[in-house]
Amino acid sequence: MNNSSDLRESIKSKVPSVLATNPRLVMFLVLVVVSTVLSRGVFLSPSNIHNMLRQYSTIGIMAVGQTVVILLAGVDLSQGSMMALVSMVVAYLNVNGFGIVLPLVVGLLVGALGGLFSGTIITKGKVPPFIATLAMASICRGLATLITQSRPIYGLSKELLVFGRDTIGGIGIQVIIWASVGLLGIFMITRTVYGRGVYAVGGNEKSAHLSGINVQKVKLLGYAFSGICAAIAAIVITSRMDMGGPYVNANDNVQSIASVVIGGTSFAGGRGSVSGTILGTVIIAMINNLMNLMLINPYIQQGIIGAIIVVTVTLNQRKARTE
Amino acid sequence: MFQNRTQIKNKVGSNFSGNIVLPLVFIAVMLIGALISPLFFSAQNLRNIIIGSATFGILASGMTVILIAGEIDLSVGSQVALTSVVMATLAPRSLTLAIFVSILVTVSIGIVNGVLLTKTKMPSFVLTLSTMGIVRSIALVIGDGQPVYGVPRSYANLANASVGGIPLVALALVVIYLLTWFFLKYTTLGRSIYSVGSNAEAARLTGINVNRIKVAAYAISGFMAGLAGLYYTSYVTLGLPDGAVDYETEAITAAIIGGASFFGGEGQVTNTLLGFLIVAIVKNILNLMGVSPFVQPVAIGLLIIVAVGVRTMRKS
Numbered sequence: 001m002n003n004s005s006d007l008r009e010s011i012k013s014k015v016p017s018v019l020a021t022n023p024r025l026v027m028f029l030v031l032v033v034v035s036t037v038l039s040r041g042v043f044l045s046p047s048n049i050h051n052m053l054r055q056y057s058t059i060g061i062m063a064v065g066q067t068v069v070i071l072l073a074g075v076d077l078s079q080g081s082m083m084a085l086v087s088m089v090v091a092y093l094n095v096n097g098f099g100i101v102l103p104l105v106v107g108l109l110v111g112a113l114g115g116l117f118s119g120t121i122i123t124k125g126k127v128p129p130f131i132a133t134l135a136m137a138s139i140c141r142g143l144a145t146l147i148t149q150s151r152p153i154y155g156l157s158k159e160l161l162v163f164g165r166d167t168i169g170g171i172g173i174q175v176i177i178w179a180s181v182g183l184l185g186i187f188m189i190t191r192t193v194y195g196r197g198v199y200a201v202g203g204n205e206k207s208a209h210l211s212g213i214n215v216q217k218v219k220l221l222g223y224a225f226s227g228i229c230a231a232i233a234a235i236v237i238t239s240r241m242d243m244g245g246p247y248v249n250a251n252d253n254v255q256s257i258a259s260v261v262i263g264g265t266s267f268a269g270g271r272g273s274v275s276g277t278i279l280g281t282v283i284i285a286m287i288n289n290l291m292n293l294m295l296i297n298p299y300i301q302q303g304i305i306g307a308i309i310v311v312t313v314t315l316n317q318r319k320a321r322t323e
Numbered sequence: 324m325f326q327n328r329t330q331i332k333n334k335v336g337s338n339f340s341g342n343i344v345l346p347l348v349f350i351a352v353m354l355i356g357a358l359i360s361p362l363f364f365s366a367q368n369l370r371n372i373i374i375g376s377a378t379f380g381i382l383a384s385g386m387t388v389i390l391i392a393g394e395i396d397l398s399v400g401s402q403v404a405l406t407s408v409v410m411a412t413l414a415p416r417s418l419t420l421a422i423f424v425s426i427l428v429t430v431s432i433g434i435v436n437g438v439l440l441t442k443t444k445m446p447s448f449v450l451t452l453s454t455m456g457i458v459r460s461i462a463l464v465i466g467d468g469q470p471v472y473g474v475p476r477s478y479a480n481l482a483n484a485s486v487g488g489i490p491l492v493a494l495a496l497v498v499i500y501l502l503t504w505f506f507l508k509y510t511t512l513g514r515s516i517y518s519v520g521s522n523a524e525a526a527r528l529t530g531i532n533v534n535r536i537k538v539a540a541y542a543i544s545g546f547m548a549g550l551a552g553l554y555y556t557s558y559v560t561l562g563l564p565d566g567a568v569d570y571e572t573e574a575i576t577a578a579i580i581g582g583a584s585f586f587g588g589e590g591q592v593t594n595t596l597l598g599f600l601i602v603a604i605v606k607n608i609l610n611l612m613g614v615s616p617f618v619q620p621v622a623i624g625l626l627i628i629v630a631v632g633v634r635t636m637r638k639s
Contacts, residue, residue, distance in 0.1 A: 075448070125632045128585045130395070130448040131575070135627035138572050142620030150617060254456055257449070267446050299468055303460025306453035313450075314443040 023315065024264060024279050031286040039293045048289070050172065056285035057178040058083070058233040058240075059252050060278065063259035064185040065229025067277040068222045070260050071189070071202045073269025074122065074129035076223065079230040080253030081140035082114050084246050086234035088144045090160075091153035091244020100159050108231045114140065115227025119220040137253075144246040153244035164240025174236045181232060185274040188225075198222060203270030251302050258309050259284055266316060284308075345581065345597050352604045360611040368607070370490050374482060376603035377492040378403065378555045378567070380596070382574035383581075384503045385547025387595040390578050391507070392540035393520035393587020394447040398436065399548040400570035401458035402429045404563060406552020408462045411471035411562025414478060426549040432458060433545020437538030455571075462564040471562030482557040492554060496596075499550065503592045516540055521588025569620070576623050577602050580630045602626065 035043040042048055062079045069076045086107045093103035114136065121132040147153075166173050189195040197218040200208040209215050237248055263280030265272025284305065291301055356363035373380075382399050389396045406425045413421035432454065440450050465471075484491045507513035518526040519536045527533050555567060581598030583590030605626070606619050 077448075077452075121628055121632070125628070126635045127628070127631045130446075131579075131585055131627065131631065134572055134575070135624040137624070138569065138620040138627075139624035141569070142617055142622075142624065145617040146615055146621070149615065251456070254452060257452070261449075267449060297464055299463035300460050303457040303464075306456030306460070309453040310439060310443070310445075310450065313445045317444060 023319075024262060024276060024283065027262070027283055028279060028286070031283060031290065035286060035290045035293065038290065043289070043293070050175070052285045052289050053175045053178070053282075054172045054240075056281055056288075057172070057174040058237045059255045059259060059284070060178040060281040061181050061233040061236065062226075062229050062252060062256040063263075063277045063281050064181050064274055065226035066256045066260050067185065067263070067265055067272065067274050068189065068198060069129070069226045070257075070265050070267060071198050071269060071272055072219055072222045073202045073205075073267070074219070074222070075133065075257065075267070076115075076118070076226040076230075077130055077133040077253060078114065078118060078136035078140055079226065079233075079256055080251070081137040081144065082111060082227055082230040083234040083237065083252065084144040084248050085114070085140040086110050086231045087238040087248050088147045088153065088244045088246055090235060090238050091156055092147055094156050094160055095153055100157060103160075104235060107235055108228060111227040111229075111231025111234070112224045113227070114230075115224040116220060118227070119223030122223070123216040123219050141246075148244075148246070150246050152246065154242070156238070156242055156244075161239050161242060163236050164238070174240065177232065177236060181229060182274060182278045185277075189274050194218070194221065199270055201269075251305075254302065254309075255281075255284055255305055258305050258312075261309050261312050261316070264316060266320065267313070271320075345594055345601075349597050349601055349604075352601055352608070356604055356608050356611070359608055362611060363608075366488065368611075370485070372603050372607045373490050373493045373496070374558070376599070376606070377482075377496060378551045378558065379570060379573045379577060379602070380496050380599045381499060381547055381551035381554060382570060383577035383595050383599045384499055384592055385544040385551075386571070386574040387578045387581070387583050387590050387592045388503065388507070388516060388540050388547075389544045390575075390583040390585065391520045391587060391590045392516050392537055393523070394440065394537065394540065395451060395575070395585075396433075396436065396541065396544045396548075397448060397451040397571050398432065398455040398458055399544060399551070399574060400567045401455045401462065402432055402545065402548035403552040403555050403567035403570055404565065405429070405432075405458050405462040405465075406549055407556040407559065407566060408466045408471050408562035408564050410478075410553065410556040411473050412465065414475055414556075415473045418475065418478060422553060425553060426546065429545040429549030429552065430542050431545070433541040433543070433548070434538055436545070437541030440541070441534040441537050459564075466562055466564035468564060471564070474556055474560055474562070479557055479560040482554065495554075499547075500592055500596050507592060512536070512539055517588055519587075572620075572627075573602060573623055576627050576630070579627055582634070584634075585631075 062083070066076055066079065089110055090103040090107040093106060094100065118133050118136045121127050121135075122129050125132070162173060163177065164174055168176060189198060197208070197213050200211065200213055201215050201218045205215055238244055241248070259280035260272070260277050261280070262283050263272065263276030263278070265276060287304065287308070288301055291304065362368050382403070385399065386396065406429060409425045409428060410421050413424055436451060436454055440447055443450070482492065486494065507516065515526065515531050515536045516539070518529070519531060519533050523533050556562065559566060577599035578590065578595045579598070580601055581590065581594035581596070583595065602623070605622060609618055609622060610616070
């Protein structure tokens with residue numbers, strides 16, 4: 001009798017503390033329940049979950065890179081435009097007879113170099129990250145539209161379409177790519193010297209510098225990684241849409257930032273995780289899925305994402321202050 | 324007495340060297356324009372420059388105020404789009420009502436931005452990136468994603484109207500910049516914006532209500548976005564819920580070229596006017612040279628980087 005009430009007490013005290021320390025988990029569980037009830041079980045069907053993950057794989061991939069730059073107390077506002085530029089470059093090279101491998105390699109290089117360029121402006125030019133990447137966004141968008149005077153590029157090779165359309169063992173290749181990039185990000189951030197450098201620089205640049213970390217190099221690599229993630233997302237979306245699009249999903253940039261924020265990474269830098277971000281993207285996917293199920297006007301959806309960012313950042317900061 | 328004179332001399336000297344670069348760049352781009360095309364100095368072309376770019380000019384004056392306060396407002400482009408939708412929806416009923424509601428809406432958005440910023444303490448680019456999406460959503464929902472027709476012809480003609488050969492909007496720009504200049508220089512609120520932007524803690528210790536000043540700065544930014552939206556509606560002659568995308572970038576470029584700093588406390592609206600004209604002329608030169616319009620965003624991005632880079636190097 002006494003034992004069971006002790007047990008009850010301990011569960012009572014533990015459950016809320018788990019939930020209180022991890023609001024993402026609460027959000028996730030609430031969304032699962034609400035979506036399942038509202039859709040009369042359709043939500044939990046494997047095909048619905050699979051579709052959702054496929055659809056949000058591009059945002060998920062970008063968000064992994066975004067996490068690293070936000071951990072560095074920066075931000076990358078050029079991911080969306082970079083995605084459009086890489087999509088156009090890959091499609092252009094592909095339809096002009098350069099095969100598959102070269103366009104993909106060049107696409108990834110464009111992402112990496114673009115990131116290095118932003119990183120250089122930020123570290124050498126002492127330009128605030130959001131303004132450097134805003135300028136970069138403008139440059140990438142211009143270059144993306146310039147290639148074909150803003151017309152989409154159609155007629156890609158069949159082989160290029162595997163990344164957005166085929167499946168391995170029933171799982172979409174784009175979901176596998178997202179999972180791989182996510183695992184790579186988790187490994188890089190938690191298990192390598194570079195990852196410790198990221199937390200150190202984001203937490204306190206001065207003391208990181210004093211303890212012998214090459215701050216500029218850590219930042220440069222972070223922005224390069226963010227650019228590469230945008231390029232991988234571009235390859236997936238180009239493949240899925242079967243075209244190079246100069247205007248592909250400009251809104252994805254905000255969703256990538258929202259994933260990171262919901263995932264609990266702080267804009268002050270030095271605090272957060274890639275695993276949190278992955279859960280953040282899943283939560284955004286579920287919210288959009290839920291809005292679709294409820295037949296909510298799609299035009300409202302980007303506003304909702306904006307509102308979610310505001311609310312989550314506010315809650316995160318409240319929590320940080322009380323700690 | 325002598326000491327005073329050298330002080331004045333020093334002040335004039337430093338101001339002179341600081342301020343001479345911008346007018347020189349301005350004259351240089353004008354000369355380049357004249358060299359590139361005989362059409363550059365034609366009355367028609369000069370009119371086109373002003374009429375085509377005035378929306379950015381109005382936005383840039385508000386952006387200067389926000390930058391001086393040490394913040395940023397990325398939501399102004401969406402606010403311009405929302406204003407055009409509100410105007411196109413309400414103007415057929417009553418133009419006065421439409422204008423009144425438009426300004427009321429954008430000033431309210433500014434106040435909401437400011438209050439959220441001061442209450443949540445989140446970085447202003449994150450906050451205004453979020454409200455950018457929210458305001459765009461509202462515009463898209465009201466217009467159902469489609470262009471909204473119904474702007475009265477008489478109102479649509481205003482953008483091209485001129486007085487004695489000078490475009491009406493050029494006169495409006497002069498008035499807006501004069502008022503902003505006067506506001507920043509001679510009113511208590513204007514000067515408080517400078518002190519809050521350069522050192523919020525010091526401003527608080529001298530008894531300035533920092534939060535209230537920031538809200539006021541955002542309200543001004545919203546007001547200017549509303550004015551820019553009123554002009555934009557007349558210029559495009561309809562309500563465009565998906566219009567004015569990335570306009571904030573160009574407004575920021577003008578203010579930055581004019582010397583406003585991202586770290587607050589610095590910036591002069593008269594210099595922003597020059598910055599705005601330089602950007603507008605560079606875009607015009609690219610047009611006259613027959614360069615694809617898609618190069619313009621690339622040029623804008625590079626201009627931001629060069630302007631900030633040059634300033635940083637000069638400081639260090």
